[in-house]
Amino acid sequence: MKIFNKIVNLNTDFPGITIxxxxxxxxxxxxxxxxxxxxxxxxxxxxxxxxxTFSNHPLSVVAPHRCPLQLVTQDFKAKLIQELGxxxxxxxxxTPQFLQISATQFITxxxxxxxxxxxxxxxxxxxxxxxxxxxEFLEQAGAQHGFNVEIHPAVYVNDTMVSSTLIRQMIAAxxxxxxxxxxxxxxxxxGIVVHGAKRGRELGYPTINLSITNQLILPADGVYAxxxxxxxxxxxxxxxxxxxxxxxxxxxxxEVHILDYSGDLYGxxxxxxxxxxxxxxxxxxxxAELKFQIYQDIKAAQSYFPLVxxx
Numbered sequence: 001m002k003i004f005n006k007i008v009n010l011n012t013d014f015p016g017i018t019i020x021x022x023x024x025x026x027x028x029x030x031x032x033x034x035x036x037x038x039x040x041x042x043x044x045x046x047x048x049x050x051x052x053t054f055s056n057h058p059l060s061v062v063a064p065h066r067c068p069l070q071l072v073t074q075d076f077k078a079k080l081i082q083e084l085g086x087x088x089x090x091x092x093x094x095t096p097q098f099l100q101i102s103a104t105q106f107i108t109x110x111x112x113x114x115x116x117x118x119x120x121x122x123x124x125x126x127x128x129x130x131x132x133x134x135x136e137f138l139e140q141a142g143a144q145h146g147f148n149v150e151i152h153p154a155v156y157v158n159d160t161m162v163s164s165t166l167i168r169q170m171i172a173a174x175x176x177x178x179x180x181x182x183x184x185x186x187x188x189x190x191g192i193v194v195h196g197a198k199r200g201r202e203l204g205y206p207t208i209n210l211s212i213t214n215q216l217i218l219p220a221d222g223v224y225a226x227x228x229x230x231x232x233x234x235x236x237x238x239x240x241x242x243x244x245x246x247x248x249x250x251x252x253x254x255e256v257h258i259l260d261y262s263g264d265l266y267g268x269x270x271x272x273x274x275x276x277x278x279x280x281x282x283x284x285x286x287x288a289e290l291k292f293q294i295y296q297d298i299k300a301a302q303s304y305f306p307l308v309x310x311x
Contacts, residue, residue, distance in 0.1 A: 001082040003089045005055065009113045014088060016047020018118040019110070022125055024053045026071035026164040027080040029184040030122065030155040037152055038120045039085045045117060048087045052110075054094040061094055068168055069217035071183075076190055076271075103128025107141045116147045123154050157181050174220030176274045186227075186273040187219060189254060193265040205294050207240075207255040208265050210272070218254065219274055221281040225301035228258060229271040235261050238294075238301045239272060242281040259298070276304045 010017060020038035024031045035051055042049035055074055059067040072080065074091065081089055092098070101109070106128050110116060119138060127133035135151045142149040155162045162182045170179040176187045191210030212218065221242035228235045237258040256272060278300050284290040 001078075001086055001089055003078060003091065005091060005093070007090065007092060007109065007113055010048070010050070010088065011113070011115050014048040014050070016042065016045045017050050017114050017116045018042040018045070018047055019050045019052050019114060019116045019120070020086075021052050021119060021121045021127070023058065024051065024077070024081070025057055025068075026167055026183065027077060028071075028162055028164060028167055028182050029157070030152075030162040032084060032184055033155055034120050034122055034152045035081065035084050035086060037150060038118065041118045041120070041150075042087070047117060049085065050088045050090060050114065050116075051081050051086050052090045052114075053092070055091045056094050058094045058099075061096055061099055068165070070213075070215050071164060071167060071171075071217060072188075073190060073213070073216065076188070100129055103133030103137055104141075106133060107138075107145065111145055118148045118150065120150045120152060122152055125151075168217055171217050171219050174222055174277050174280075176219055176224070176277055186275060188271055188273045189216065189218065190269060190271045191254065193268050193270055195266065205257045205291070205298075207257045208270065210254045210256070210270060212254055218252065219277070221252070223278045223280075223297050224274045225276040225278060225304045226256060227273045227275060228256060229273070230265065230268065235259065236301070236305050237272075238278075238297050239274070257294070257298070259302075276301070 018038045018041045020035045022031065022034060024035070038051070039049040041047075057067050057070075078089055078091065110119075119142065121135055121138060123135060125135055125138075135149070139149045139151070160166070167179050167182050170176070170182070171187055180186050189210070189212060191212045193208045194211045195209070218241055222240075224239045224241070226237045226239040228237050235258050237256045239254060239256040241252065241254050243252055254272070278297055282293070284293065
């Protein structure tokens with residue numbers, strides 16, 4: 001997949017362009033259907049599938065105080081899009097200048113640089129200054145300029161419409177099972193392993209600590225059964241999110257005890273997939289009480305791992 005971080009003219013090198021337009025801030029199952037439809041249409045005409053999206057959420061410019069936390073990092077977003085079979089990713093910074101572009105100017109921009117044969121959007125897609133461009137406006141522009149528009153219907157799971165907002169609420173509440181249904185994958189966090197206080201090692205259960213951007217949403221405080229991808233190998237583990245109240249520490253962190261693993265991971269990138277919420281955060285009266293609870297948490301997690309058929 002080719003990735004461009006600015007608008008470039010793709011007409012010469014990429015024929016038969018089909019575009020999936022959207023913020024795609026979580027690549028949930030609704031986003032996946034829109035993108036996959038663009039990929040299918042491109043294949044039908046031996047063309048090129050293009051995802052046109054932004055590298056930052058538009059609200060970070062329009063109303064920073066209302067900008068939501070990210071569901072995925074930009075690197076992970078690109079990886080998920082690539083896995084859907086997309087040929088080209090245009091991931092453009094949403095700037096105050098871009099905010100001023102009218103809906104008509106956006107269509108002109110797309111025609112000059114992409115000359116699309118198809119454009120696929122969701123039912124709630126808006127574009128242009130003050131969101132003046134609607135899916136219906138896009139259809140009218142298609143009739144005028146000679147491209148086809150498909151408005152993909154909203155996607156529902158158990159009579160609930162899939163949305164990034166709802167998924168954020170589920171993750172923040174610790175409802176990772178429900179969030180996974182809407183994401184089409186487990187809730188996943190990617191980070192770099194950094195040095196911690198080494199309290200887990202002192203208790204006999206060494207942990208890795210992940211450096212996580214504060215712009216990324218984390219599950220509710222507590223303990224979770226997780227899997228970890230380290231290189232090309234998956235491991236089982238038990239993760240804790242919180243501020244370690246037993247030792248009067250402050251600041252949320254993510255630390256993971258990896259089962260059946262020993263080695264130095266400092267500086268390495270690790271992806272943690274949250275599989276099951278085991279319990280909430282608890283303050284213990286002593287390190288010994290905490291050590292016993294960790295043992296119980298591992299037993300609880302181990303009873304879950306066979307059910308998810310992890311490697």
